[in-house]
Amino acid sequence: MKHLIYAAGIAGAALLPATAAKPQDASxxxxxxxxxxxxxxxxxxxxxxxxxxxxxxxxxxxxxxSWPVCNEANAGAPGHEDYADCPDGAKIGYSQYGRDGNRSAPDRCVKTVNTCQTHPGLKGPAHQAGVILNRRARDGEDSCIKEISSQRPRRADPWYFDIPNDHGVKQRHWFNLNL
Known part of the structure; x- marks a missing residue:
């Protein structure tokens, strides 16, 4: 943040070299x-x-x-991401495909789970060895693996700037443009 304030000060100083720089004097x-x-x-x-x-x-x-850029801060134009990251163990998914075959927005979180269980009726060595039965096979399905999909959370602050700090390492600052 110091780098950003410093850059705004430089921009303001360029406008009014005879007075102290103020944020409102910046570009x-x-x-x-x-x-x-x-x-x-x-x-x-x-x-x-x-x-x-x-x-x-x-x-x-x-x-x-055209997005107004602050050249003094070396940050460029902002990025935009409507959706937050999916929880650990889940990947980004899509709710549907359009008529043209393109994907819709990445608005789903998809997690692959194993629905197989150790059969509760097994006793003895088979049970102790952890024999797994596919409970879905009884219903005509072949797989224990199932994908569970949920709505991907939306960000409250979907816009961001990657602003370099004093050491040149970019730090992400999220914001929104809601009034």
């Missing part, structure tokens, strides 16, 4: 980046951030929109 791209990176409170709770973020949201709906 629009640096204002957006600084506000988007605000975590506690988020940009919604920082009075200075409301005007540049509302300006951004309005500009996004216009044709030819």
């Amino acid at each position: 629009w791209g640096c204002q957006v980046l600084l506000c988007a990176a605000s975590q506690n409170p988020s940009w919604h709770g920082v009075e200075y951030c409301i005007p540049p973020m509302i300006k951004l949201i309005a500009a996004m709906s216009k044709p030819g929109f």
Whole structure:
């Protein structure tokens, strides 16, 4: 965050070299980046951030929109991910395919589970050896392996900037553009 504030200060200093740099003196791209990176409170709770973020949201709906970039922070344009990661042991899945054969959004979490159990009626050596029976085979199914699908969670903050810290290591800062 120091790197980001430093970059905003540089941008502001370039505009007004004779006075102390202030965040509101930074370029629009640096204002957006600084506000988007605000975590506690988020940009919604920082009075200075409301005007540049509302300006951004309005500009996004216009044709030819280009994200304002803060070159001083070396962060580029933001990324966007609607969905959170799936829980451990689950992989990303898709709810359906479109008419053109393309996948829909990756909106499912799919986990492969083994539905076979040790048969409760077995006694003696077979039971002690852990003999597994396919309980589905009785119903005409051949496999113990089944995929269970669930709705993939949505992120509250789907936008992110990867901002380099003082050591050049990028750190991800999530934010939203909800009013």
